[in-house]
Amino acid sequence: MGMVLILIFFFSLVSSISPSYGFDPLDPYGNITIKWDLLLSNSGTNNLMVSIYNFQQYRHVEPPGWKLNWAWKGKEVIWSMQGAEATEQGNCTEFKESTLPHCCEKEPFIVDLLPGTNYNAQTQNCCKGGVLSSMKQDPSKYVATFQMAVGGSGTNSQFIMPENFTLGVPGYSCGGAVKVEPSRYTTDGGRRWTQALATWNVTCVYSQSLASPTPRCCVSLSAFYNQTIVSCPRCSCGCKGQPGTKCVKYGETPPLLKQNQDPTPVVRCSEHMCPIRVHWHLKESYKQYWRAKMTVTNFHIMKNYSEWNLVVLHPNLQSLTQVFSFNYAPLNRYGYINDTGMFWGLPFYNDILLQEGKDGNLQTEILLRKDPGIFTFREGWGFPRKIQFNGDECVMPPPDEYPSLPNMGHSASATTPFIILFSLFLTFML
Ligand SMILES: *[C@@H]1O[C@H](CO)[C@@H](O)[C@H](O)[C@H]1NC(C)=O
Ligand SMILES: *[C@@H]1O[C@H](CO)[C@@H](O)[C@H](O)[C@H]1NC(C)=O
Ligand SMILES: *[C@@H]1O[C@H](CO)[C@@H](O)[C@H](O)[C@H]1NC(C)=O
Ligand SMILES: *[C@@H]1O[C@H](CO)[C@@H](O)[C@H](O)[C@H]1NC(C)=O
Ligand SMILES: *[C@@H]1O[C@H](CO)[C@@H](O)[C@H](O)[C@H]1NC(C)=O
Ligand SMILES: *[C@@H]1O[C@H](CO)[C@@H](O)[C@H](O)[C@H]1NC(C)=O
Ligand SMILES: *[C@@H]1O[C@H](CO)[C@@H](O)[C@H](O)[C@H]1NC(C)=O
DSSP, X not given: OOHHHHHHHHHHHHHHHGGGGTOOTTSTTOEEEEEEEEEEEETTEEEEEEEEEEEOSSOOXXXXXXXXXXXOSSSOXXXXXXXXXXXXXXXXXXXXXXXXXXXOOSSOEEEEOOTTOOGGGOOTTOOSTTOBOOTTTOGGGSEEEEEXXXXXXXXXSOOOOOEEEEOSSTTEEEOOOEEESOOEEEEGGGTEEEEOSEEEEEEEEEOHHHHOSSOOEEEEEEETTEEEEEOOOTTBXXXXXXXXXXXXXXXXXXXXXXXXXOOSOEEEOOSSOOSEEXXXXXXXEOSSEEEXXXXXXXXXXTOOEETOEXXXXXXXXXXXXXXXXXXEEEOOTBTTBOOEEEEEOOTTTTSEEOOTTSOOEEEEEEEEEOOTTTOOSGGGTTSOSEEEETTEEOBOOOGGGSXXXXXXXXXXXXXHHHHHHHHHHHHHHO
16 A cells, blocks of 8 residues: 555645635636726716626636625715626615615625516626626636626715625635726727726635535445445535434425525435435446446435535546536646546436435446556545535545455456346345
């Protein structure tokens, strides 16, 4: 048990440390940028365009979506808004005009409009219910935009950028606004350019430990050459009965709760207590190729995961030959090393992982070429180094428990038929 085990151990160490720093080595530059463009500043009213860009490779913003908040520094009000709306109008008693401002709150909360909203209220890139997809998964849906007219800024009606931004999505924290090069817009097919009067960027980054105090996903393993199924480590995402966990036993009906703001997932009771389990099965070995099967199971009894995705780190992904029933894209984070890739569902087929009890599992098989020099089934090499579900790290079993190859001694002939039978069994069960 040499280098491979050490490497696996190293990876699990790195991965167990990394989330707390809010830095994801698999998406080192990932962030959500909120850009404010001042388009027009005219007799006390400032027209602004606000764009939210999800510059992350695989992490997306799921329903109920973003809920942007900031604090005005002065007595600003939002006169009107297109493409989004403030959740509260607030106290506008000071205004005697025939139409009141859209929002007079000092710290407004802004939400996206729902799809299919009245056309007059729309802008380009609006009305997705606050959902933002990742750059890889759907590049057409990673931006949200709204426009607003703001009045009552500083003394000589110069616009003052607000502060204290929050995105309203668990796990993100935002920095201060930074004045950047003004945005440029093209008209006439690139022959003429106009530009914003001023532009500010606010950058928000994700941290798994900020999103949830415990992991939300775990990995189990099996292989055709060994009958042991290595299950998710006990208490991967909490222990049964521990405060902060909620589970429903098999046969019991779940409580009639709505999907509310309570972040504690309600799961089917298990030893691992995770809402998501990913099973990796080394299924078959051919002369030049090998085949693995991945099964994603939802234990959350009140949540459908739409636009779910999996990120897998395995050195043989550089020679991935075929992927069945999932989409795949390599994540070449450092240029030449392509040992990481992202899997996600096919639209209208399996892009929603349904809740537990409603067929909440999905599977794929992948075919990989046995690269001479690096390929081996020894020392757990065939198992993934790291798996993330929706960008959150899954808890792996300890490397010394991985299913090991049988000793290729005298007993091999006796165990082989059993192993074949057993791998058939696993094929149908998992
Ligand atoms: C945010 O992401 C974009 C796109 O990857 C990158 O160009 C930019 O530098 C990032 N911003 C920060 C502050 O990391
Ligand atoms: C922003 O937050 C800081 C710290 O909580 C607070 O001191 C400051 O007053 C806030 N700014 C505004 C404009 O409310
Ligand atoms: C609304 O604001 C005005 C002054 O701006 C204040 O006199 C009044 O008490 C406020 N009303 C409420 C309900 O807060
Ligand atoms: C500001 O954000 C825009 C898009 O959101 C990006 O293109 C630009 O590079 C950012 N500027 C800086 C200095 O980060
Ligand atoms: C999940 O989807 C199924 C099938 O579309 C639906 O019956 C169920 O109510 C959904 N669950 C939630 C929590 O939305
Ligand atoms: C990995 O990179 C190599 C060399 O850059 C390339 O030939 C190969 O097609 C890539 N494999 C995948 C699955 O992207
Ligand atoms: C299967 O793997 C387990 C865990 O590594 C090991 O203890 C066991 O000896 C292996 N079984 C066989 C038949 O090799």
